[in-house]
Amino acid sequence: MTVRDAAARPAGTTSSTGTAALRGLCGGRVHLPGDPAYDVHRAAWNLAVQQRPAAVAVPHSVAEVQEVVRAAGAAGLRVAPQSTGHGAGALGEKDLADVVVVRLSELTGVTVDPTARTARVVGGTWWKDVVAATAAHGLTAPHGSAPDIAVAGYALNGGLSFYGRQHGLAVNAIRAVEVVLADGTCVRADAGERPDLFWAVRGGGANLGVVVALELDLLPYADVFAGMLLWDREQAPEVVPAWVRWTRGAPESVTTSMRVLSLPPLPELPAFLSGRDLVVIDGAVLEDDARADEVLAPLRALAPEVDTFARIPVTGLLDVHMDPPDPVPFVSDHAVLGELSDEAVDVFLEQVGPGTTTGLLFAELRHLGGALGRPAPDGGALSHVDGSYAMYCIAVAPSPEALAAGAAATSGIVGTLDRWSLPQRVPTFTDTREDTRSMFGGTAWARLARLRDEHDPTRLLLAHHEV
Ligand SMILES: Cc1cc2nc3c(=O)[nH]c(=O)nc-3n(C[C@H](O)[C@H](O)[C@H](O)COP(=O)(O)OP(=O)(O)OC[C@H]3O[C@@H](n4cnc5c(N)ncnc54)[C@H](O)[C@@H]3O)c2cc1C
Structure with a gap:
């Protein structure tokens, strides 16, 4: 935590009192160091990353994501959304002693609208499930090479697919997001509603919030x-x-x-x-x-x-x-x-x-x-x-x-x-901690940094590639 961050947090709280306040949330699925399930839930897909957060929360609903974000904020803790941990390398290089990992692996689902040629994908859903659901309608999506990567971490951070040279980065297929912000509210952002947030989250991802659903344009291939x-x-x-x-x-x-x-x-x-x-x-x-x-x-x-x-x-x-x-x-x-x-x-x-x-x-x-x-x-x-x-x-x-x-x-x-x-x-191929200016054009990075400050002035949220 920086001095500026610490100053913005509630006085008198410590990580241990903070995590204790989280214990009963998510129907008991908040795992603290020493708990029997802590090691299982803190493990990332990249097994070389030994992330040891203050707690791992495994929400089953958007309301549970909101309660964890609010409780973490009140306790002076930070929140790092994670779906599978394929991209855990950069996060694992950070000190997570005051960080709650919100693991979205059990908040999943996909609904296809074949007429609109879109899919609504819930926070931690894997590409495998999205491609199976869309293929049933003769459609597909700009997924990456691996079936068990989550849509969120891949698409929010760019996403290079084998459809890419024809159809562009996967992030451009995002039509809307539903996102839990640092204050715990859940909002929708698209081109018409909250356009600044919509612009920022497409690339900025977890710097802006915990994305609990994405709406994607689909591709017309069976x-x-x-x-x-x-x-x-x-x-x-x-x-x-x-x-x-x-x-x-x-x-x-x-x-x-x-x-x-x-x-x-x-x-x-x-x-x-x-x-x-x-x-x-x-x-x-x-x-x-x-x-x-x-x-x-x-x-x-x-x-x-x-x-x-x-x-x-x-x-x-x-x-x-x-x-x-x-x-x-x-x-x-x-x-x-x-x-x-x-x-x-x-x-x-x-x-x-x-x-x-x-x-x-x-x-x-x-x-x-x-x-x-x-x-x-x-x-x-x-x-x-x-x-x-x-x-x-x-x-x-x-x-x-x-x-x-x-x-x-x-x-x-x-x-x-x-x-x-x-x-x-x-960003999706960067597994080490890098200066995020290298991932965006200079002007885009400056606008993103400003929007990040507006949406999360206390820097509650911790992305693997932090702006
Ligand atoms: C075997 C393998 C194959 C790969 N193939 C490709 C490929 O073909 N193309 C490509 O572009 N990349 C590829 N990657 C990289 C991969 O896309 C990234 O690591 C991506 O970030 C993984 O997303 P995830 O959500 O599964 O992983 P996570 O590690 O869970 O997420 C990475 C980061 O994304 C953010 N994030 C995740 N979920 C959310 C959420 N719900 N809300 C807000 N932020 C969130 C967080 O900042 C998190 O730290 C590959 C990686 C591996 C290991």
Whole structure:
């Protein structure tokens, strides 16, 4: 807590008296250190993050969210909304001794309006459930690569999907939010009602409140041409430059990721993955089959060992990237890169190509550009991302030693591409504590900071990326 924050809190309260006042709330689902369920509920999806908040509240209703926010405010505590903890890295670097984590994992649900082509998604709902509900109406939504990410933490902070180069950042699909503010009131914000709050929350997320529902515009797809191409890493010197060249001319209808992966030998992995070093290109092509085949032809000409690209139901797009089905301890680093010269590709391959021991699970480049790079005319604080590629490097970190080694490995590899990196950071790929000015344009950041101060003058709310 800063001096300014402390001054704004009720005098005479301490965190221990504060948390005691929370104990009976949420039907008894407020877990304090020492309580039997505290460790279960404080655990983030990223198991490398050891967050130890003053309490974890697990509300089942909006009224319970409101009572926790009000009680925390009265007790001089702060409130950090969290849905799954996929993005817990940055929050976990903060001192949470005076913070109540409001875990939204049990406040879920989705209602689809097929005529309006929208969905109302409750606070902690996973993408998997939204995509299943919308697919029943021949519609889908701009979800990310993993089924068990929550809509809120992903969409409020940008959201890079395989629909992205055609349809833009997921945050631009938000039509309205229902949000519990720092004073405990629950309000709706959309383009007509509370437009400033609506602008700020789209990018500013938890800096403005606990979002208990979002209304999303849906996409008109029942199926999609999607899949992956896989090669042994020995072919990286051929495949990586070819993908980079191909991305330069790829139409906006195609969004792909390219990863150099090193998978441990695990019995639960299929034989073609277990214990192997690989190059994988995956994503979606929003074209008819003939045109999609034409677009992919230069990559297929590189003779992949596995090629799963085909027309699939939209629900299948959640599996294409093969994200882990269960929580994982990991550490990551990230940069946004501009155009990559041949020299940049050589530097990347020197780090992760054949014969190297990277210490990483993967080094990924996600193709940006297209609609991802254009400010949305009616967008919020964050509506586009500069640059050509989002680089995301991940190392598995099951122990403190592995965490330190993984942090050094990920930042080392990202650092070698410094010359090609841009100042902007993608909030959803930033798992460390960064200056949030790097996530918004300077003017947008200043307006966001002003609106944050107006809505939360005592800085009760704690976002993972705090403005
Ligand atoms: C395996 C994996 C795959 C991923 N794939 C993609 C991808 O394809 N594209 C992409 O863009 N990102 C991706 N990410 C990153 C992911 O989108 C972010 O970590 C995102 O923030 C996760 O949201 P969450 O709500 O599930 O996580 P949380 O850690 O619960 O939330 C992150 C932050 O969002 C805010 N927040 C969460 N819920 C609320 C709420 N209800 N109200 C207000 N604020 C809230 C809080 O500040 C919170 O600290 C991936 C991450 C992993 C680990």
